[in-house]
Amino acid sequence: MPVDAFLFDKDGTLFDFAATWNSWAAGVLKSLAGGDVALAGVMADTLRFDLKRECFHPDSFVIAGTNGEVAAALAPHVPHMSEAELERFLAEGAANAALAEAVPLADFLDGLLARGKVLGVMTNDAEVSALSQLERAGVLDRFTFVAGFDSGHGAKPDAAPLLAFCKACGVAPERTAMVGDSLHDLQAGAAAGMRRLGVLTGMASHQDLAPHADAVLPDIGHIPEWLDRAGQPAAQ
Numbered sequence: 176m177p178v179d180a181f182l183f184d185k186d187g188t189l190f191d192f193a194a195t196w197n198s199w200a201a202g203v204l205k206s207l208a209g210g211d212v213a214l215a216g217v218m219a220d221t222l223r224f225d226l227k228r229e230c231f232h233p234d235s236f237v238i239a240g241t242n243g244e245v246a247a248a249l250a251p252h253v254p255h256m257s258e259a260e261l262e263r264f265l266a267e268g269a270a271n272a273a274l275a276e277a278v279p280l281a282d283f284l285d286g287l288l289a290r291g292k293v294l295g296v297m298t299n300d301a302e303v304s305a306l307s308q309l310e311r312a313g314v315l316d317r318f319t320f321v322a323g324f325d326s327g328h329g330a331k332p333d334a335a336p337l338l339a340f341c342k343a344c345g346v347a348p349e350r351t352a353m354v355g356d357s358l359h360d361l362q363a364g365a366a367a368g369m370r371r372l373g374v375l376t377g378m379a380s381h382q383d384l385a386p387h388a389d390a391v392l393p394d395i396g397h398i399p400e401w402l403d404r405a406g407q408p409a410a411q
Contacts, residue, residue: 180295184296184357186298187374193230204224238357243262276312278395280314283395290407295321298323298324
């Protein structure tokens with residue numbers, strides 16, 4: 176079955192997760208703790224984040240979670256902010272995070288567009304963060320659909336936001352590939368009836384992703400090769 180469209184996760188897929196979010200998360204925790212080292216440690220433990228090494232543990236719910244879930248977990252430790260204020264703080268901060276592209280995105284995406292593919296992004300981050308980050312990376316205009324957990328379609332692993340992409344872009348789910356670095360991405364793809372490509376630029380291992388994916392690639396830059404092997408060569 177040909178693949179006409181690709182729906183990408185954002186963090187860990189378009190952008191390398193560790194290189195983008197580890198130092199950012201450390202700064203956020205220290206800022207929210209207001210200099211209280213013990214409190215920063217408690218919040219880090221809540222999020223399964225290693226403050227000393229400045230990295231998320233592979234089992235952290237933050238990796239595939241929403242800002243709302245993170246805010247709910249941190250709220251008991253940040254009494255001077257409401258949960259809604261905390262969620263907004265996280266979204267606004269994430270929108271300005273330093274970005275580490277998994278591959279040079281503009282050239283990669285232009286290559287897929289040259290093959291006639293329809294492209295979209297569905298992230299469990301906030302929509303404002305996704306739009307800001309894609310704009311700063313200079314690639315927002317390559318996507319016909321960008322949605323976050325708060326865009327009104329739901330969040331992964333539910334199939335609804337993936338099917339919203341198909342409806343908005345006029346593509347069939349069975350001719351669409353969901354590309355992501357987490358089980359949430361691949362489970363959502365399966366629920367939507369899509370092809371599923373796992374990538375290793377997040378926190379999950381090949382062993383984690385392989386049972387749920389049609390293929391596991393080192394990064395999104397290997398997608399053109401995957402298409403070629405599937406008999407979908409580049410346009411002449």
